[in-house]
Amino acid sequence: MFALVDCNNFYVSCERVFNPALEGKKVVILSNNDGCIIARSEEVKPFVPMGAPVHQHLKMLQAQNVQVYSANFSLYGDMSRRVMGTLKRFTTKCEIYSVDEAFLQLEQTTQLKTELSQVQQCVKQWTGIPVSIGAAPTKALAKVANKIAKKFVPRTHGVYLIDNEEKRVKALRWMDIGAVWGVGRNLTRKLKELGVYDAYTFTQLSDAFIRKKFSVVMLRLKYELMGKSVLSLEALRYKKSITVTRSFEGTQKHYAYLEERITTFTVKASEKLRRQQSLCCTLYIFIRTNRFNTSQKQYARSMYVSLPFATDSSFALVIAS
């Protein structure tokens, strides 16, 4: 069985740990430059979409008396490590999937639900972060179970298992196709055109049809939703690419400024590289104008720099950049 442990409103929860007065209050967290809303407390979700530009919702935020915070990523990273560290005390079979999610691989026993409730309580007690847990025979189904755990908290208390055929079918019939893991906007549109509106209907399409109309990725998804596990736990993951990018505050017109920023980003990237004890042999540098500015001509340039030897040296990388 796979269990997906997902931190509730992670960034907001982190802020609440250090400022308990925010508990029960409406809170949003903003991206770099305070441009977008990247996290919302439960109370805010109904009226502010994820990723929304702040300036379009300022009045609403004020009217609803929402507490607005700039992101503190180093704090969130630290809290994430604490949560993951706690999970790893329960099992070594743990895949850190993102800053606020982890898959655990566990034996299917009659005690599983009780054990997962204990995990949930332990994480809350040790880190202050509330989590929801969904468990099922495959990763994709664990994702579905997690959605249910979160959606029906009064009944599930944040823990839900899909551990028999009846629950699996019921869950898939309930699940909107667009909410399934791996089905984004474009695939949703395509599937709905074919009359597929829920996850269960998707699993009724033939393998050949899925392979022909979509890709091997979607075929794997079908197997996963059918309860046949094809995605395994990836406990150790080294990043294959490391990125440092920023949007600038306003329009920049001086070459020297760009040069300084690129140097800074390159140094940051090489620090990340050394932290995971890797070397790199290619550098990619790109720049582009504000893509939301429709009144002026857009500009975008990029280039790859192949290094003569693999390195993690800030110096070598900055010279190359």
Place this chain on the structure above:
DNA sequence: TCTGGGGTCCTAGGACCC
């Protein structure tokens, strides 16, 4: 006026080889 940042994987098509 103001719109984030960091990742993964797959596929089609071109270049090249025998």
Place this chain on the structure above:
DNA sequence: TCTGGGGTCCTAGGACCC
């Protein structure tokens, strides 16, 4: 007038995720 077939590797672009 006729112009193969099969393979690999690389890259850009597109899809997705949180």
